[in-house]
Amino acid sequence: MQLIRYMRSSLAYQLITMIFLVVVIFLIISVVLTRGIMTRAMLRNTERTLNYLVSDNIRSIQNRLEQIQGRAQDILSLIHTRTLPDEEPEADPAIAAFLHDMLKRNPEIESVYLAYDKDLVPQNPGARGYYINLGKFTILDLNRLGIDFRNRDWFQIPQLTKKEHWSEPWFDADGKKLMITSYSLPIYGDNVDEVIGIIRLDIALSALQRKVISSNHQHQGSAILISHSGRILVHEDESKLLNETIFSLAEEDNDILLRQIGKDMLAGKHDFVKLSETGGSSQWICYAPLVLNNWSLGIIFNEKDIFRDLNTLLLILTLFLIGGFLAIAIIISYMAWRINSPLRQLAAATYSIGQGDFEVDVPLSTSFNEIRYLSNAIVNMRDSLRLYMADLLSTTAAKNRIESELRIASLVQKNLIPQNNDQTRLFPGLRVFGILEPAKDIGGDLFDYFRLDESRFCFVIADVLGNGLVAAMTMIVVNTLIRTKARTAGSLKQLLLDVNNYLCETQSESNFVTAIIGMIDLRTGLMEYSNAGHVPMYLRKVGRHLVKYGETQSTALGIFPDIEVETRTLQLDLGDTVILFTDGITEAMSKAEAFFGEQRLELLIQDLHNPEPETIVKSILNSVRDFTDQNKQTDDTTILVIEYLHPMVRI
Amino acid sequence: MKLRSRTLVCLMLSIVVLFLLLSCRKKTDTSDGDSRSDAVATADTSGLITVRFRPQWLHQAQFAGVYVAHAKGIYRDYGLNVIIQDGGPDYPAAKSLRDGDSEFVSLFLLTAMAQADEGLRLVNVAQVSQRSSFMIAAKQSSGIREPKDLNGRKVGLWYSDFREIALLFLQKNNVEAEIIPVDWTINLLLSDAIDALNVMRYNEYHQLMQAGLDPEEMTVFEMADHGLNIPEDGIYCTREFYNFNPKLARDFGEATMDGWLYAINNPEEALDIVMDIMRRSYIPANRPHQRWMLNVQRDVILARPEMVGKLEESVFNTAKGMLIDHAGMKVPVSFREFVANAVD
Structure with missing residues (x-):
């Protein structure tokens, strides 16, 4: 089958x-x-x-x-x-x-x-x-x-x-x-x-019979001569002579047509008519009267004799056509075999190439131009593929190496960000939770918090211009710089100036950084902060009252040296929650290309009931994720929430 | 020349047939082929009694019962060795009886009864026919539709038999026709030399059909339909022979009727037998015609099922009356004398 x-x-x-x-x-x-x-x-x-x-x-x-x-x-x-x-x-x-x-x-x-x-x-x-x-x-x-x-x-x-x-x-x-x-x-x-x-x-x-019979023999017809009473006088079957009449023959065969022909013959008519078929063969009779004695002579011709030449012709025609067809069939089979044979070899070679065997031989010797073109094309394809594969191998190796290094960088970056644990012991009176989700393996966002000295808690959230490796490197630099300078700068203002100056001096390609840096006196709840070109900060008071701090105290860092920097101070009440984030939140884009926006964020935060920092972070993050078309999320997402629980009671 | 040749050939054929028959029955007595004047039949060594039968006409299916009884061994079963002789115009059957050339013959009833005037007393041992087949036929194209249309026409009647019946028919219908005595062919009617011709339903009537005349192209007057229903064929022997061999004569009649019944029940086999004897006698024959003849004879034989093979006295008397009134019969025969079974 x-x-x-x-x-x-x-x-x-x-x-x-x-x-x-x-x-x-x-x-x-x-x-x-x-x-x-x-x-x-x-x-x-x-x-x-x-x-x-x-x-x-x-x-x-x-x-x-x-x-x-x-x-x-x-x-x-x-x-x-x-x-x-x-x-x-x-x-x-x-x-x-x-x-x-x-x-x-x-x-x-x-x-x-x-x-x-x-x-x-x-x-x-x-x-x-x-x-x-x-x-x-x-x-x-x-x-x-x-x-x-x-x-x-x-x-x-x-x-x-x-x-x-x-x-x-x-x-x-x-x-x-x-x-x-x-x-x-x-x-x-x-x-x-x-x-x-x-x-x-x-x-x-x-x-008389001899005359009829002899003259008819050569024509293959048979003569029938009947008398004026229909009696058979000449017939190819001699046993019928005188014994039979044309009507007795008709009677024996129950042949009404023959009887009518007999009557017409006796009536002196002449005609050329078909006789009844007997045994599948048709006969024709041509008859005419002998006027002198009212007899009638007929000559019976077998249709197959009449049409013998025609049938032979048709047979020859049929045989010729069948012979021609067979010849064409054989030629087609042969040609198909000749075409198929190299095609099969080409198919096998192509399959091998597909399996990665670029050394396979492609058959080229054929008498068909079309197949030769195909062979040449396959050879070309094989050679191109071989070169391409070699390129691909080296490129892939390089890519793997870079990816591997990026993974390490990402790990380093992640390790720079504080882990959300042991907070109560480290920061008495505070509850802190932060998250950073880079858009790629490594990001340009930064958040950090640490204890500056016995009574001060320092936090920072920053966004380096762009993303990728350069932004990540800058972020590491900025992070290290803040961690290093924060203790020695003496004041928040000086810290910002130092960072700005350092970034301007290093003239790195991506040294444009927005940031909010703040310091909280754990004993008093007094928070000094400065917004350097960063998105606003929110303060959620107990009772869902939300205060937005959108004013910036300086331009973004790393653009101009010797900038004017100011700081602001605000008193945190018990239960106040400071909410910081980068533009990856407010500029998150939906499928309809709408921004998540500050208003949506504000409503979300207000609606939360007695949230802890972690709850706030995850609520914002989930809401942004639901809102965002993941394909259009190109910016890092960073949130940092600090809840002021109570003043530090023990020094 | 025609006559001379026919005589010669029939003589030769008789000898050939005789030879064939005798060679088939090796133990048959071969000593008495030609002149049996002795009225007492004697058995040969095989126990079979040899008798000769002559039909009143050429061999044809009209006598199929005889040929079949012979071929199928029915005669032999009756202890008879039957030699079938040739019949026809050259061998008048009645004369053959008178001359002692045959023991049994087939004759028309009227012919047989009229033999008494010639001094030949016959006995009917079987009445084959129960209905007349005799009729007068004319072409419709001649305008003859009713008997009166025959007035002034040329009517061909056989010069030998049946003239009385035909003339009686014309007389009963007040027809004055020109009577042309004719031989036994149908050519006079076909060539329009005459306007009407007497025919037998079983023979000439069908010959006319086989010459291209359709039944609807012919007008026929059947004697049976005009109160002249005198049946025809019967089997006869002389009174003298019968007196000496009553059982043998009756056996011959019964065997012949058995042959007829076999032929009626096996028509194609009977036709083979008839065609064979006709071919051997060089008589022109075709099977459809013989089949027609056999079929008509069947109807004639079975016309009165209770009378198969028997002659009814009333029929005999009608025939006798006709012979006396119209044929000048001088020596009337009695039914009891004439019919084998009536004698017993």
């Missing part, structure tokens, strides 16, 4: 099938058309030929019949020159001599009868038969033999009809089994309305 399905989907099979269909359609059309056109033409030709053949045969038979009739007239003429004797004498010697001579010169005449009706002729010239038997001229006296011939057909019919008459053939039963037909010519007495005697000439039918 699989092989058959494979065969069916092959190019050769489909081509051959299509061609076969076309060939069959053409074959059917051509056979039908040729047969239709040629059949009519050949039937017309056959009809013409048979008409000619029938007429020719009839002419030939009638010539013979006319000769016989002529001989009878000769006898009649002779009789008229003789005077009838007074009483029945011996045969008239002059007539006997004449007939003897005639019989010798016309061997087809079997016998001559010269018979008078003794009741109509007072002189009674007698009734005699003349024939040559075994070379001996014999005269038969019918009256002396006591034979009453006057109610025999040959005498009675012409006597009653007063017309010459050709008899129904009959067997001359003298051992020769000759079929005889007799021509009877009336002899009129003084009263021209009275037939007093008959001249009868017998001829063997075989003389």
Whole structure:
């Protein structure tokens, strides 16, 4: 089954099938058309030929019949020159001599009868038969033999009809089994309305049969000659002669059509018609009458004989088309094999290339240009792929190395950020929670908090311009700087100035930093802070009251040296919560390209009920995540929340 | 020449048939082929009694019962060795009986009854026909539709048999026709030399059909339909022979009727037998015609199922009356004398 399905989907099979269909359609059309056109033409030709053949045969038979009739007239003429004797004498010697001579010169005449009706002729010239038997001229006296011939057909019919008459053939039963037909010519007495005697000439039918049969043999048709009562006189089946009539044949086969044809033949018609089919083969008959004796001659032709040449032609045509089709099928199979063979090799080679084997040989030797182009293209592809793969390998190695280093950098950066634990012990009176989610492996945001001295807590949140490695490096620098300088700077203001100056001096590519740095006196809750170009800061009072601190106390750090820096101070009450974040929160973008914005953030914070810092951070973060189209999140996200619980009671 | 030849050939054929029959029955007595004047039949060494039968016409299905009884061994079962002789115009059956050339013949009823005038007393051992097949046929194209249309026409009647019935028919219908004595062919009617012709339904009527005339193209007057239903074929032997061999004669009649019943029940086999004997006798024959003849004979034989093979006295008397009134019968025969079964 699989092989058959494979065969069916092959190019050769489909081509051959299509061609076969076309060939069959053409074959059917051509056979039908040729047969239709040629059949009519050949039937017309056959009809013409048979008409000619029938007429020719009839002419030939009638010539013979006319000769016989002529001989009878000769006898009649002779009789008229003789005077009838007074009483029945011996045969008239002059007539006997004449007939003897005639019989010798016309061997087809079997016998001559010269018979008078003794009741109509007072002189009674007698009734005699003349024939040559075994070379001996014999005269038969019918009256002396006591034979009453006057109610025999040959005498009675012409006597009653007063017309010459050709008899129904009959067997001359003298051992020769000759079929005889007799021509009877009336002899009129003084009263021209009275037939007093008959001249009868017998001829063997075989003389006529031979003419028909011999002239037809070469044409493959079979002749049928019927008498005026339909009796079969000539037929290819000799057992039917005289035994059958055309109507008895029709009766035996229950053939109504044949009976009608027989009636038409007897009626003196001529026609060319199809006979009833017998045993699957059709026959045609062409018939015409013999006017002299009302017989009818037909020639029967087998349709397969008529159409033999046509059928042969159609057979040859069919064989040619089938042969042509087979030849085309073989050629197509061969060509398909020749095309398929390199194609299969190419397919195998391409598969190997696909599997990474760039050393595989691609076959190039083929006589088809198209396949050669394909081979060349595959070779090109293989070579290009080999180079590309080599490039890819080195690039991938480099990328892996960079990624590995970035992972380390990211780890370093993460380690710089304080972990949200042990806060109470480190920062008595405070609860702190921060989070930094870089947009990439490493980020430019920063938050940090640490204990500056016994009573002071320092916190910072910053955003380095850009992101990536440079921003991360800057962030590390800034972080380290703040951690280092915070203890030595003396004041928050100085710390900011130092950081700004350092960034300006190092002239790094990404030294633009916004930040909020603050210090909380743990004993008093007094918080000093400064906003250097950073987004606003919120203070959530107990009872959900939210205060926004949007004013900046200086420009962003690292742009201009020697900037003016101010600080602000505010008193934290018990339960106050400071909320710091970077622009990654407020500028987070939705699918509809809307910013998360400060208003949404404010509402969110206000709605929280007695939150801890961690709760606030996670609420903001979740809300931003829900809002944001992750594909458009390109900025780092950083939140730092500090809750002032109570003043430090123990130093 | 025709006549001379026919005589010669029939003689030869008789000898051939005789030879064939005798060679088939090796133990049959072969000494009495031609002149059996002795009225007493004697058995040969095999126990079979040889008798000769001559039909009143050429071999054809009209006598199928005889050929079938012969071929199927029915005669032999009755202890009979039957030699079938040729019939026809050259061998008048009645003459053959008179001359002692045959023991049994087939004859028309009227012909058989009329033999008494010729001094030949016959006994009917089987009445094959129960209904007349005799009729007068004309072409419709001649305008003949009713019996009166035959007035002034040429009517062909056989010169030998049945003239009385035909003439009686014409007389009963007040027809004055020109009677043309004819031989036994149908050609006069076909060639329009005459206007009407007497025919037998089983033979000439169908010959006309086989010459292209459809039944609807012909007008026929059936004698049976005109009060002239005199049945035809019967099997006869001489009174003298019967007196000496009553059982044998009755056996022959019964065997013949058995043959007929077999033929009726097995028509195609019977036709094979008929065609065979016709072919061997060089008689032109075709099977459809013989089949027609056999079918008509079947209807004729079974026309009165209770009378198969028997002659009814009333029928006999009708025929006798007709012979006396119209054929000048001088020596009337009695039914008891004429019919084998009535004698017993």
